[in-house]
Amino acid sequence: MDASIIVETRTPEPTVTNTLSPTSMEQTEPTVNATTFMETFPTGAIVASTYQVDSTQSSLSHRTLLIFKPEETVETLTTENDVDSSYPAWSPDCNSLAFIRSSETNGQRTVDIAILDVNSDDINVITIPAIIERTVRWSPSSDYLVFAARNNGTDQIYTLSLLTELYSQLTSKSFNLWPDWSPDGMHIVFVSERKETDPTIYVMNADGSGQSQLLPAFWGSYTIEDPGRFQPMEPKWSPNGKLIAFTVTESPATGLEYSRIYVVTNNGENPHPITDQYPENPYGDTLYYESNPVWSPDGGEILYIRSYEKDVGKWVDELCVASLVTGHSSCFYRSEENQVLSNIDWCS
Numbered sequence: 001m002d003a004s005i006i007v008e009t010r011t012p013e014p015t016v017t018n019t020l021s022p023t024s025m026e027q028t029e030p031t032v033n034a035t036t037f038m039e040t041f042p043t044g045a046i047v048a049s050t051y052q053v054d055s056t057q058s059s060l061s062h063r064t065l066l067i068f069k070p071e072e073t074v075e076t077l078t079t080e081n082d083v084d085s086s087y088p089a090w091s092p093d094c095n096s097l098a099f100i101r102s103s104e105t106n107g108q109r110t111v112d113i114a115i116l117d118v119n120s121d122d123i124n125v126i127t128i129p130a131i132i133e134r135t136v137r138w139s140p141s142s143d144y145l146v147f148a149a150r151n152n153g154t155d156q157i158y159t160l161s162l163l164t165e166l167y168s169q170l171t172s173k174s175f176n177l178w179p180d181w182s183p184d185g186m187h188i189v190f191v192s193e194r195k196e197t198d199p200t201i202y203v204m205n206a207d208g209s210g211q212s213q214l215l216p217a218f219w220g221s222y223t224i225e226d227p228g229r230f231q232p233m234e235p236k237w238s239p240n241g242k243l244i245a246f247t248v249t250e251s252p253a254t255g256l257e258y259s260r261i262y263v264v265t266n267n268g269e270n271p272h273p274i275t276d277q278y279p280e281n282p283y284g285d286t287l288y289y290e291s292n293p294v295w296s297p298d299g300g301e302i303l304y305i306r307s308y309e310k311d312v313g314k315w316v317d318e319l320c321v322a323s324l325v326t327g328h329s330s331c332f333y334r335s336e337e338n339q340v341l342s343n344i345d346w347c348s
Contacts, residue, residue, distance in 0.1 A: 064085055086102070087099055087343050089138055091142050092140055094347040098136050100132050101123075111132045112132070113145065114126070135147065135148055135177070135180075137179060140185040144159050146179045146181060148178065154175065156172065157176045157177075157190055158170060159206070169208075171204075171208065173192070174194050177199075178233060183237060183241045184241060187205060188203070189201060190203075199233070230250055233291075237266075237295075244265075244266060245261060258289060260275055274302060274329075286309075287309070288306055289307040291305050291307070292344050300323065300325050302321065304344075305341050317334075317342075319333040319341065319344070
């Protein structure tokens with residue numbers, strides 16, 4: 001495979017084939033439509049789709065991995081019944097897909113890491129004695145996975161050797177989520193909540209040593225005069241290792257929340273938003289929630305999800321891409337009614 005994007009969606013009922021809905025951001029130029037964007041990636045994009053179920057019958061979301069095709073269709077990639085497939089992540093060679101596999105039997109839920117060979121459709125399930133949450137990411141060498149898991153009531157970061165299937169715990173304090181490898185495989189970036197402060201971004205060596213705080217837990221607003229509380233999430237290392245993209249939930253003094261995609265240098269300098277979707281009038285403008293940043297293979301663009309409430313109780317999610325070269329953003333896919341997009345990845 002040459003290049004692919006992973007997305008996670010939720011819909012109330014299964015839809016095996018779908019037509020893409022080209023759209024563009026109203027506030028920025030130039031625009032990128034679905035055909036133009038997808039034709040640059042002949043292998044299409046990988047999509048994980050969630051089908052809602054009655055919570056009285058099952059606690060599973062029944063997400064199924066789907067694949068975008070250049071001809072603008074979506075086809076099912078995994079078809080296991082009564083299994084929830086989520087948080088997919090490409091291997092560096094684009095031949096394998098790691099994801100979280102959840103199943104339920106007689107009310108007992110089992111959560112494992114699964115690896116799908118996208119060429120043969122073979123799935124290898126690796127059982128870990130911990131509740132897997134949030135993310136799983138490949139090491140640049142493809143020999144290890146890093147993941148976040150809840151064990152004994154806390155969220156911790158672990159690595160898993162794919163050669164031995166043995167795992168190691170890297171963190172032990174409080175709340176730790178969203179790990180991602182540096183491109184040289186020497187470091188891991190993650191989010192941690194420590195010292196009774198808000199969660200913020202940390203970096204550690206690949207063996208768990210040398211844990212250091214990259215950003216302060218509190219920092220000022222770029223959009224509202226009165227500084228608010230900023231909560232960084234979902235850090236992703238750039239392909240050249242110089243920048244880290246992340247999601248920030250901004251909570252200014254208005255009491256209204258919205259989120260944007262930021263970047264910061266690998267030593268914590270110059271954190272700034274890459275999009276201009278902040279509300280000039282928080283009480284009147286549409287509040288956008290940007291999430292799940294993913295770097296393009298060349299590091300020149302960031303793919304992300306933009307969500308907003310179109311009508312009362314009715315949300316729209318869009319797949320968008322922001323150029324770090326031109327400073328412009330545009331969207332190329334809009335969710336269908338009752339469909340929720342989450343968790344995307346981009347493969348070189």
